[in-house]
Amino acid sequence: xxxxxxxxxxxxAKATLxxxxxGYLDGGSGAEWTLRENTAAYQRIRLRPRVLxxxxxxxxxxxxxxxxxxxxxxxxxxxxHRLVHPDGELATVAAAGAAGALFVASMFASTxxxxxxxxxxxxxxxxxxxLRDRGALLDLVGRAExxxxxALVLTVDAPKVARRLRxxxxxxxxPAQVSAVNLAxxxxxxxxxxxxxxxxxERHSRERFDPTITWADLAWLRERTRLPLVLKGILTSxxxxxxVEHGVDAVVVxxxxxxxxxxxxxxxxxxxxxxxxxxxxxxxxxxxxxRRGTDVLKALALGAATxxxxxxxxxxxxxxxAAGAEHVLTLLREELEEAMALCGRPTTADVDRSVxx
Numbered sequence: 001x002x003x004x005x006x007x008x009x010x011x012x013a014k015a016t017l018x019x020x021x022x023g024y025l026d027g028g029s030g031a032e033w034t035l036r037e038n039t040a041a042y043q044r045i046r047l048r049p050r051v052l053x054x055x056x057x058x059x060x061x062x063x064x065x066x067x068x069x070x071x072x073x074x075x076x077x078x079x080x081h082r083l084v085h086p087d088g089e090l091a092t093v094a095a096a097g098a099a100g101a102l103f104v105a106s107m108f109a110s111t112x113x114x115x116x117x118x119x120x121x122x123x124x125x126x127x128x129x130x131l132r133d134r135g136a137l138l139d140l141v142g143r144a145e146x147x148x149x150x151a152l153v154l155t156v157d158a159p160k161v162a163r164r165l166r167x168x169x170x171x172x173x174x175p176a177q178v179s180a181v182n183l184a185x186x187x188x189x190x191x192x193x194x195x196x197x198x199x200x201x202e203r204h205s206r207e208r209f210d211p212t213i214t215w216a217d218l219a220w221l222r223e224r225t226r227l228p229l230v231l232k233g234i235l236t237s238x239x240x241x242x243x244v245e246h247g248v249d250a251v252v253v254x255x256x257x258x259x260x261x262x263x264x265x266x267x268x269x270x271x272x273x274x275x276x277x278x279x280x281x282x283x284x285x286x287x288x289x290x291r292r293g294t295d296v297l298k299a300l301a302l303g304a305a306t307x308x309x310x311x312x313x314x315x316x317x318x319x320x321x322a323a324g325a326e327h328v329l330t331l332l333r334e335e336l337e338e339a340m341a342l343c344g345r346p347t348t349a350d351v352d353r354s355v356x357x
Contacts, residue, residue: 016318029163030163059347072307072336074308074309093120136183215242230252235253235254267287
């Protein structure tokens with residue numbers, strides 16, 4: 001049967017992917033409470049439609065940091081797309097472009113960043129972790145600039161990598177043919193070493209990520225790049241205000257898809273707090289738990305500028321390559337368009353908190 005909903009792609013991935021790969025993709029940290037809450041929280045939010053509104057033409061388009069998107073959708077940064085399909089990021093970046101969506105490439109992409117840029121037909125951002133080796137970090141920033149990436153997304157919620165029991169139980173290790181090709185091979189070597197009861201990804205991250213960085217270090221990076229800087233991993237009003245004070249260009253409300261600190265709130269539950277704290281000074285994006293177009297509408301109503309989608313895109317990729325990933329994004333856009341019409345909101349500018357109730 002042809003998939004009709006994101007859940008159909010999730011079921012197909014569960015049936016076809018190897019157990020350790022599926023555990024890495026779908027798993028969270030700790031007891032996976034936050035992982036479950038990300039989706040459950042959207043189900044607790046209710047919509048209240050307005051009627052007798054002309055919705056013959058519904059426009060889902062938005063502008064984000066100077067780029068036009070067909071809908072407020074983007075592909076969240078996720079590592080190693082080639083784990084689930086041999087075309088990897090070349091397929092997902094093509095899918096994002098075809099769907100009119102943003103694509104955020106991971107520092108740990110399994111495809112060369114220049115090849116991704118060459119395949120892109122839409123806006124492309126580069127995600128970073130702060131490495132202990134600042135020379136390696138700056139090398140990646142410079143290559144992204146030269147390749148035409150439009151922004152840098154610094155993940156700030158992973159000074160250390162949380163325990164992910166599914167990976168520990170499987171001893172998850174990257175296969176030889178999949179690697180973070182944009183980083184030097186010596187930086188990636190621990191990711192390929194199998195050890196019982198140990199996640200190779202966790203060990204590698206512990207060795208390479210710099211847990212000492214603070215807000216003061218942002219100036220160092222700002223001085224060395226012309227690209228806008230986006231912080232991913234903001235969950236409090238206090239940090240949102242600090243982002244504004246430090247001249248950040250956008251923030252992403254994110255809990256790393258439930259893969260970092262277990263027990264933090266669902267992202268949609270703190271979205272309004274962050275939006276109110278920045279008071280229009282910068283755009284606020286959100287990720288985590290989006291499975292339906294109505295979820296996108298709820299996030300927009302709470303003030304999100306764009307919603308980043310993670311696992312569902314990789315489920316689509318696993319199912320049918322670029323076509324599956326594009327279909328996931330298209331489904332979400334079509335469901336959003338339908339929900340906007342049924343709520344009496346013909347444009348994204350008409351979506352505000354009065355939609356909720």
